[in-house]
Amino acid sequence: xxxxxxxxxxxxxxxxxxxxxxxxxxxxxxxxxxxxxxxxxxxxxxxxxxxxxxxxxxxxxxxxxxxxxxxxxxxxxxxxxxxxxxxxxxxxxxxxxxxxxxxxxxxxxxxxxxxxxxxxxxxxxxxxxxxxxxxxxxxxxxxxxxxxxxxxx
Numbered sequence: 001x002x003x004x005x006x007x008x009x010x011x012x013x014x015x016x017x018x019x020x021x022x023x024x025x026x027x028x029x030x031x032x033x034x035x036x037x038x039x040x041x042x043x044x045x046x047x048x049x050x051x052x053x054x055x056x057x058x059x060x061x062x063x064x065x066x067x068x069x070x071x072x073x074x075x076x077x078x079x080x081x082x083x084x085x086x087x088x089x090x091x092x093x094x095x096x097x098x099x100x101x102x103x104x105x106x107x108x109x110x111x112x113x114x115x116x117x118x119x120x121x122x123x124x125x126x127x128x129x130x131x132x133x134x135x136x137x138x139x140x141x142x143x144x145x146x147x148x149x150x151x152x153x
Contacts, residue, residue, distance in 0.1 A: 035083040038068025088120035
């Protein structure tokens, strides 16, 4: 997308989903691929909702996508943390604030300086209209980025 090669990106993305489906068929216990498959399923449902008149035929189910990513977050060997991170933003988007709060709390307890988890927490506080807590989290983020010389270029 950065290079504006949209069709190439779409083709590669669909190929990746196809490879993940094949991997799941070969080994149903491979829960790492549930991240891509679940995220794809969730995203397809979102696209269908946004472009109902155009993508009426597009399949996708938010709930099963979330369930697949939750399974990945709990059991995957390699991408469980990434799935857990993405899930927190999805929970906020879906208004599942208690679940998002629990998840971001768990992630920040494991990785207190994780900027990705802090972003999720800031978005959660914004969505809950807890602007004072959001501001505190944004300050933590600013402090974290200040330590990275090229962060503000």
